[in-house]
Amino acid sequence: MSKKNRMSGNEAVANAIRQIDPDVIAAFPITPSTEIPQYISKFKADGLISTEFVTVESEHSAMSACIGASASGVRAMTATSSAGMALMYELLYVAASDRLPIVMAAVNRTLSGPININTEHSDSMGARDSGWIQIYSENAQEAYDNMLMAHRIAEHPDVMLPVMICQDGFITSHAIENILLEDDEAAAAFAGGYDPPHHLLDPESSVAVGPYSVSPYVMEMKVAQANAMIRARKVILDVAADFEKTFGRGYGLFEEYRMEGAELALLIMSSAAGTAKVAVDRLREKGVKAGLVKLRVFRPFPAAELAAALKGVRALAVMDRSEGFSANGGPLGAEVRMALYGKADGIKTINIVFGLGGRDARVEDFEALYGELAGLAGKPAADIPYFKHMGQRE
Amino acid sequence: MSKEIKTNKMQGICEQSGWRELTEGGFVYGEGNSAFFNTGDWRTKAPAWRPENCKQCLLCYPVCPDSSIPVENSKRQDFDMFHCKGCGICAKVCPFGAIAMETAGKEGGRE
Numbered sequence: 480m481s482k483k484n485r486m487s488g489n490e491a492v493a494n495a496i497r498q499i500d501p502d503v504i505a506a507f508p509i510t511p512s513t514e515i516p517q518y519i520s521k522f523k524a525d526g527l528i529s530t531e532f533v534t535v536e537s538e539h540s541a542m543s544a545c546i547g548a549s550a551s552g553v554r555a556m557t558a559t560s561s562a563g564m565a566l567m568y569e570l571l572y573v574a575a576s577d578r579l580p581i582v583m584a585a586v587n588r589t590l591s592g593p594i595n596i597n598t599e600h601s602d603s604m605g606a607r608d609s610g611w612i613q614i615y616s617e618n619a620q621e622a623y624d625n626m627l628m629a630h631r632i633a634e635h636p637d638v639m640l641p642v643m644i645c646q647d648g649f650i651t652s653h654a655i656e657n658i659l660l661e662d663d664e665a666a667a668a669f670a671g672g673y674d675p676p677h678h679l680l681d682p683e684s685s686v687a688v689g690p691y692s693v694s695p696y697v698m699e700m701k702v703a704q705a706n707a708m709i710r711a712r713k714v715i716l717d718v719a720a721d722f723e724k725t726f727g728r729g730y731g732l733f734e735e736y737r738m739e740g741a742e743l744a745l746l747i748m749s750s751a752a753g754t755a756k757v758a759v760d761r762l763r764e765k766g767v768k769a770g771l772v773k774l775r776v777f778r779p780f781p782a783a784e785l786a787a788a789l790k791g792v793r794a795l796a797v798m799d800r801s802e803g804f805s806a807n808g809g810p811l812g813a814e815v816r817m818a819l820y821g822k823a824d825g826i827k828t829i830n831i832v833f834g835l836g837g838r839d840a841r842v843e844d845f846e847a848l849y850g851e852l853a854g855l856a857g858k859p860a861a862d863i864p865y866f867k868h869m870g871q872r873e
Numbered sequence: 874m875s876k877e878i879k880t881n882k883m884q885g886i887c888e889q890s891g892w893r894e895l896t897e898g899g900f901v902y903g904e905g906n907s908a909f910f911n912t913g914d915w916r917t918k919a920p921a922w923r924p925e926n927c928k929q930c931l932l933c934y935p936v937c938p939d940s941s942i943p944v945e946n947s948k949r950q951d952f953d954m955f956h957c958k959g960c961g962i963c964a965k966v967c968p969f970g971a972i973a974m975e976t977a978g979k980e981g982g983r984e
Contacts, residue, residue, distance in 0.1 A: 578898030639897055677900060687901040699892035700899055706892075 481659040481726065488619040488651035491658055492558075492584045492644070493518030495626035497528055498666035501582075502553035505533035505544035509563035510596045511648035512586035516558055538563040542570035542581075549579035550688040552678025554630060556581065560648060561588035564602045568609065574641045575610025576704060577689045580633030580673075581641040583611075584626065587749065587800075588648040589836045597837020598648040600748065601801040604810045610704060612642040612711055613778040615748045619656045621775075622646040624728055627666055631718045634673050637710040647750040649837065661726055669725055712779045732781040734773040735788055737763055741770025743852040744789060746815055747798040748774045751833075751840050755798075758845035769849050774811070782818035789819065794827040794856040796848055799866075800834045808832060808866030827855045830866035838870045908956075912939065916959030918974045922951050927971035933963035 486494070493515050496504070506516035522528045531548075535541045541557045548555035559567060564585065574581050589599040603613060612632060616622035625644045633642040646652055661669075677686050692700055715732065723729040736752075737759050738744065745755050752773040762769040772788055774781075789795060797816075799809025807813070812830025819826060831848065834840045848869065855863055886894060896902065927949070934942045934949055941957035943950045964972040 576898065677902065684902065685904040688898065690899055690901050692899055695888040696895065696899070699890070699895050702892040703895055703897070 480665075481661055484658050484660045485655050486619060486658055487514070487653050487655055488616070488622045488646045489514035489586065489653065490518060491619040491623035491660075492626050492646070493522070494660060495623050495666065496556060496584070497522045498661070498663050499554070499627070499630060499670040500528045500667065501530055501556045501630075503531045503533065503545070503548035503555045504557065505535050505541045505548070505555070506557045506559070507535055507538050507541050507563060509538070509560050509588075511588055511598075511652045512558045512560040512563070512584065514652070515584050515586070538566040539570060542567040542574065545581045546570060546574050546577065546579055546689075547679075549574070549581050550577065550678065551680045552673075552675050554582075554673045555579075556583065558584035558586070560586045561590050561596075561602045564606060565590060568606060571606050571609040571611060571641075573689065576700065578639040578704070578707070579641060580630065580639055582626075582629045582633055583641065583643040584622075585643040585645045586648045586652045587645050593836075595836040596648070598650055598750070599800055599835050599837065600645075603643060603645050604801045604803070606643075607778060607810060610640065610708070611778060612638075612640055612708070612715070612776075614642065614644050614715075614776055615774065616644065616646040616651065617749060617752050617773060618651055619646075619654075620658050620728075621730075622651060623658060623660070624722065624726070624730065625775075627661070627669055628715075628718045628722055628730075630670050630673065631721075632711065632715055634675075635711075635714045635718075638707055638714050640704075640707050640711060645749065650750040659728075665725070669722070708779045712776075712781065715776055715779075730775060732774075732776040732784055733788070734775060736771040736773060738770035738772065738788065740768055741791070742768040742793040742856065743849050744770045744772060744792045744795050745798055745845070745848070746772045746774060746785070746789070746795060746811070748777070748800065748811065751798065751800065754840060754842055755845040757842045758849065761842070761846060762849055767849065767853070777811075780814055780818070782814070783822070785815065785818045786822035789826060790823045792826050794852040795829075796852055797828065797830045799830060799832045802832050802835060812866055827852075827858065827860060827863055829855060829863055831869045832866060833869040840870060844870060911955055912958050913955045916957065918959045918961060918976060919954070920952055920957065920959065920961065920964055921973045921975050922949075923971045923973065926969045928969055930968070932966050932968070933972060936962050936966050938962070 523532050533544050545555040545557050587600050589595040590601040614625050616625050629642045719730040759769045759771050797812045799811045801809050803809045808830035809832050939956045941953040961974045964974045
């Protein structure tokens with residue numbers, strides 16, 4: 480049975496990890512994810528988990544240790560943020576290419592520079608092409624639930640790809656929220672076990688992992704990997720359906736919030752979605768047809784599903800919590816336009832880069848943005864800029 | 874070399890295999906499969922064994938980095954040209970002029 484509790488996003492994720500009891504965790508401290516390995520090391524000291532906890536000397540080593548552990552046929556996990564994830568980049572690609580179902584608790588933090596510890600999605604957005612499944616959480620409850628689902632997705636025979644479960648630094652990772660924790664037995668039973676048919680330490684069947692691929696194989700290797708990512712879409716939904724059946728909380732590739740008949744919409748990720756939902760509620764009370772789509776799964780990117788969900792909208796703001804420095808907006812803006820182009824044409828779309836370095840985005844800011852969207856809805860598309868920044872001092 | 878030898882016999886995967894036929898993550902199953910890899914076509918020079926000068930001292934055998942000098946009943950046999958990369962170390966250590974390095978041609982070089 481679910482029990483009410485109150486805890487931070489980091490504590491919630493750490494508790495999910497305790498319940499899963501993975502075989503190996505290799506992690507290096509970096510704000511704001513540090514608490515996760517800190518909790519794990521306490522669980523370990525208290526005898527609550529049987530996990531091998533490897534205190535490595537860098538994040539490059541953390542991911543290397545995870546790759547070695549996962550190749551040896553066990554569940555391997557890590558936690559990181561910002562520059563820590565950047566130091567893992569080389570190995571992120573290797574983990575995905577080697578088809579190792581490693582799970583990472585990612586706590587989104589601004590990627591230097593300027594150096595800053597607050598939330599932004601520049602760290603995981605930089606890893607968006609690394610081949611990892613990326614699932615974003617709005618609050619501590621979602622971070623916990625997503626973590627309980629992560630291994631089932633990663634280790635599914637149709638997938639075999641690493642997964643990162645993202646939550647916003649400090650706003651989610653450190654703020655204490657009400658949360659429903661599942662019983663240890665029920666959570667462990669849901670996460671299940673991992674018993675791969677082949678692994679590095681199996682004396683009965685020798686295997687070489689991560690061999691050099693000569694050119695005649697690389698294209699085929701990557702096509703196979705790309706197809707695993709395509710298949711992940713269905714697996715993520717299947718696991719979510721089982722999660723809902725088991726624990727009663729439902730998840731999709733994205734959440735449609737008050738989208739019935741919505742003419743003005745935001746597409747947004749993670750904690751800022753909670754704030755924007757309040758703005759939607761206020762506007763709906765005033766009779767404004769406002770709605771919101773909160774993207775949960777960024778990799779694989781649900782392009783066709785988003786195009787279908789947004790089809791009836793007159794004006795759309797795509798909210799990027801990272802500057803892509805493309806001179807045309809952020810990565811989410813680019814991908815959403817890709818999804819809509821030729822599939823849901825005619826939506827007056829603007830990309831908004833906001834909330835950088837943890838900059839507050841308040842309910843009033845989102846209300847004002849919906850006001851701007853109402854103006855954009857009546858403008859010729861040629862007069863609408865590709866993107867703008869929101870919340871900076873001029 | 875022939876396509877058959879280039880094939881990874883243990884997995885039935887070769888350079889003509891489609892993407893669905895590759896192992897997940899490019900895992901290579903089974904051991905000793907480097908024997909299937911034709912490193913002989915890397916050669917620019919090839920060793921030629923002259924049995925009439927050979928005293929079977931076996932100095933050449935342990936210095937070969939590619940195990941390309943087979944030994945049977947304590948006697949060296951002719952070179953394994955499928956794996957010999959033509960490095961020439963064997964010719965260098967031979968005190969009897971029983972190994973000559975020749976410019977790669979029909980016998981020793983690329984086909």
